[in-house]
Amino acid sequence: MGVVKPFLAALAACALLGASGPAAKAEPVKLRIAWIVPAGDAPLALFNKPGIAQHEGKSYTLDFIHMTSTPSMITALASGAIDLVPFAYSTFALAVENAQLQDLRILADVFQDGVDDHYTTQYLVLKDSPIKTIADLKGKVLTSNAAGSAVDIAMRAMMKKHGMVAGRDYTTIESVFPNMKAEILSHKVDLITGVQPFSEDPELKAATRTLFTQKEAIGVSQMIVLCAREDFIKKNRAAMVDFLEDNLRELHWYEDPAHHDEAIKTVAEFTKTSEKLWSGWLFTKKELYHVPNGMPDLDALQQNIATAHELGFVKSELDPHKYADLSLVQEAERLK
Secondary structure (H helix, E strand, C coil): CCCHHHHHHHHHHHHHHHHHCCCCCCCCEEEEEEECCCCCCCCHHHHCCCCCCCCECCCEEEEEEECCCCHHHHHHHHCCCCCEEEEEHHHHHHHHHCCCCCCEEEEEEEEEECCCCCCCCEEEEECCCCCCCHHHHCCCEEEECCCCCHHHHHHHHHHHHCCCCECCCEEEEECCHHHHHHHHHCCCCCEEEECCCHHHCHHHHHHEEEEEEHHHHHCCEEEEEEEEEHHHHHHCHHHHHHHHHHHHHHHHHHHCHHHHHHHHHHHHHHHCCCCHHHHCCCCCCCCCECCCCCCCCHHHHHHHHHHHHHCCCCCCCCCHHHHECCHHHHHHHHHC
16 A cells, blocks of 8 residues: 555646646637638638648638528528628628627628729620610519629619619519529520629620629629627637638738639639639639728728618618727738
8 A cells, every 4th residue: 555655646746737737729619601602702711722821720620601692691690500701781781780680790801892993793684685774674584692682782773773673663583693694594584693703604704795783883892791790709719810810811822923823723623613714813803802901991881781771671871880890800910
């Protein structure tokens, strides 16, 4: 027993040292992030290009959840099924006012429409269509991805400028973006919403022409903003900053002309499409604008929300400045 007691004492001492020493390494925080369009609202980490992100797999991991429209993300966020959402300007306001997500916070820019010479969403009709002006859309069938989405609001805003409202003067239907080409080529609809990369399809481009653009309808749009709920941000702030830092680092890598060919190859391989679909526009000024430091244009966002209010989709002209927490992306930019 004289040997056993010192041995047990030594074990107890080791246990105490372990308890008082450095804490065990924390597991990475899982960030469940919604997305709709690759190389659009989806984070560039979706393409899984190694060697760019420095923190993924260490402080955080990503769980990508594909959805078909930003309005459908509201329910998922409210129920706790997702953590990070790329909300359209209209969807953000709907989430705060209609779904009562008062703790929703704007974290960063995802992309903007109509900035300088960058891409703006195209509203397309067939080249041989008798529709020559917006007035010619009276009595026609128009399609967007969802009522109340950003591109849907812009479409309705342009129609309202010309004295027409949905249901009375024209019909709207909802469709997912990949199906719109077939719908217009088969004459099931008269106008579709042309968002990249679908609007870059060679067959679609050969058969259609632009009737108007989103920029012509509503000006510059803070189209998509990255959002999360306040409690989640507080609990996982360090991991969120790391994610945003990696996100900015990936944006700069993909948009660097020196990496263009490799970047296009990465996207084509992921999407199982031809490099020709992407090479002429992606990661250039021919695509939608991504702010290099991740800072959203809150003034443009406020004007966009006002447009959604005028069309009856949101209750009031919500001020997004009150819901922004840009400290994380600012910290991420400093650390990058």
